[in-house]
Structures are given as structure tokens and as C-alpha cells.
Amino acid sequence: MSKLHEKLAVVTGGNSGIGYATARELKSQGATVIITGRNAEKVKAAAQELEVSGIVADVRNLTDIDQLVEQISTQYGKVDVLFVNAGVFQPAPLGQLSEALFDNQIAVNFKGAVFTTEKFLPILNDGASIINLSSINAYTGMPNTAIYAATKAALNSFTRTAATELAHRQIRVNAVNPGPIATPIFEKSGLKQEELEGMGAAMQQRIPLKRYGQPEEIARLVAFLASDDAGFITGSEYNIDGGVNVNPLVA
Incomplete structure (x- = not known):
């Protein structure tokens, strides 16, 4: 398929998990793809495997985002698809929260996402698609x-407001809400192996479809939202969670 032929797509956090799978899917549909990440070795390795371009950038650092935008603008031109994917998951119960946990998750998941969109606006084509x-x-x-x-x-709220404000440029902004997905994000959470295994087994039992989602399933949804087939969709959220939203993981 070539629904994204001649489109330039940027995937933040594209060196693993959902970002990696999405970069591969976007490329398979004809897009020219650039992935970013903060670990130089992992970005380089992923870019080589995917046969895409890789640029090191940490979304927690606004200077890094500025430099990323400048490099892409100079070398590639305007962007058609921006997949704001970089994120961290650091679970902790109330009573054990720390300022460091708070600051890091806010910096990556919300501030980083907001300023990725903000900084990319000048180099987004009218009619571009942003997927958070x-x-x-x-x-x-x-x-x-x-x-x-x-x-x-907060990111979902930002998505709705951004969709309204950018509609005059025909820029569509949507959010994808995955449920439990088999990705390395849980391994990076700081939990011990036995804690991960226990949490994983408990979560799977509460998923109505009784399995974890796969990164490729998220990637196909993102690719749809990036394409002209989704040209009348903006300000929307898509739950892709095996039914978790109707059977919440609260116990």
C-alpha cells in the first residue's frame, strides 16, 4: 500500500515499542520516516534496521526539540505526519510518590508532547496530521x-484544544489511547521482575479479550489517522485496549 506516498513522517521515541512498529508501518505505506530518541546507540540501531533516518533528541529538553526541528527543516523540508509518541511509565502508589517521579513523567509525557507540537508548527504542512x-x-x-x-x-485535553485551534490550517489532531500493550515500556518502569510478572498476569485477566495488544495493532491505527482516509477526523480519541475501558483495571 502507498497511502502515505510522498508524505514526510516524524515519530518521536521511534527506537522501540509502539514507536518502532509505527515507523515500520508508516514506511510500508510509502512515507519517508524520521525517528527520534534520546539514546544515540538505540536510535542508530533502530534507524538502520528500519531503513529510515534517525535523529537524537530528548523531548525533555526544549533546545533539543529546537535543533530537531531545524535539522528536519533544513534536510527534509515540511512535515506531513507528526506522531508524538515518546513517553515514560513510572508507577508508584500514593504515599510513595516523589518529586522526581512527578517531574520526569510530566516532562516527557505532557510538557515534551506539548512543546513537540508547538515547535513543529512552523514546519508542518497545512493539512498535516498530528497523532498523540x-x-x-x-x-x-x-x-x-x-x-x-x-x-x-492532560494530553487528551490538549489534543482537543489543539484540534480546534489548528483547524483553520486543516491540521488534524487526534489521540490514541492504548490499553495494555506488549512493549518494553513496562520493563523500563523500575519494577522488579516478579512485580512485572504479577502485574502482567493480573492485567491480562481483566482484559475482556484476554490478551495483550501488539505494537503493530497500534501502528495500523496511527497509520490510518495519518492518511487522507481520516481526513474528516480531528479532536478525537481512539481506545484500542481489548475492552479495558468497559472492564477497568481497578482491582
Whole structure:
């Protein structure tokens, strides 16, 4: 398929998980793809595997975003698809929250996402598509995710406002809310292996479809929202969660 032929797509956090799978899907549909990430070795390796371009940038650092935008503008021109995917998941219960956990999740999941959009606006083509990777956690009240969930709820609110403000340029802004997906984000959470296994088994039992989603399933939805087939869709959220939203992970 070539529904994204001649479109330039940027995927933040594209060196692993959902970002990696989405970069591959966008490329398969004809897009020219640039991935970003903060780990130089991982970005380089992923870019080589995917046969796309890779640029090191940390969304927590606004100077990095400025430099990313400048490099893309100079080398590639205007952007048609912006997948704001970079994120972190650091669970902790109330009573054990720290300022460091709060600051890092806010910096990546919300501030980083907001300023990625803000800084890219001058180099987005009219009619471009922005897709924000959010989470079903914005709504489920899942224990130990108070900060993470709040960042995603804020991102969804930002998505709706951005969609309204950018409509005059025909720029569409939508959010994707995955449920439990088999990605490395849980391994990076700081939990011990036995805690991860216990949480994983408990979560899977509460998913009506009784399985974790795959990154490729998210990628196909993102690719649809990036395409002209979704030309009348903006300000929307898409839950892709195996039914979690109707059977919340609260116990």
C-alpha cells in the first residue's frame, strides 16, 4: 500500500515499542520516516534496521526539540505526519510518590508532547496530521498510576484544544489511547521482575479479550489517522485496549 506516498513522517521515541512498529508501518505505506530518541546507540540501531533516518533528541529538553526541528527543516523540508509518541511509565502508589517521579513523567509525557507540537508548527504542512500517543489509563483509575494517568488525561485535553485551534490550517489532531500493550515500556518502569510478572498476569485477566495488544495493532491505527482516509477526523480519541475501558483495571 502507498497511502502515505510522498508524505514526510516524524515519530518521536521511534527506537522501540509502539514507536518502532509505527515507523515500520508508516514506511510500508510509502512515507519517508524520521525517528527520534534520546539514546544515540538505540536510535542508530533502530534507524538502520528500519531503513529510515534517525535523529537524537530528548523531548525533555526544549533546545533539543529546537535543533530537531531545524535539522528536519533544513534536510527534509515540511512535515506531513507528526506522531508524538515518546513517553515514560513510572508507577508508584500514593504515599510513595516523589518529586522526581512527578517531574520526569510530566516532562516527557505532557510538557515534551506539548512543546513537540508547538515547535513543529512552523514546519508542518497545512493539512498535516498530528497523532498523540496517550493511554487508557487517563480514564481507568488503575492503582499506582496517579501521575502517569494525569499526564495522559492532560494530553487528551490538549489534543482537543489543539484540534480546534489548528483547524483553520486543516491540521488534524487526534489521540490514541492504548490499553495494555506488549512493549518494553513496562520493563523500563523500575519494577522488579516478579512485580512485572504479577502485574502482567493480573492485567491480562481483566482484559475482556484476554490478551495483550501488539505494537503493530497500534501502528495500523496511527497509520490510518495519518492518511487522507481520516481526513474528516480531528479532536478525537481512539481506545484500542481489548475492552479495558468497559472492564477497568481497578482491582
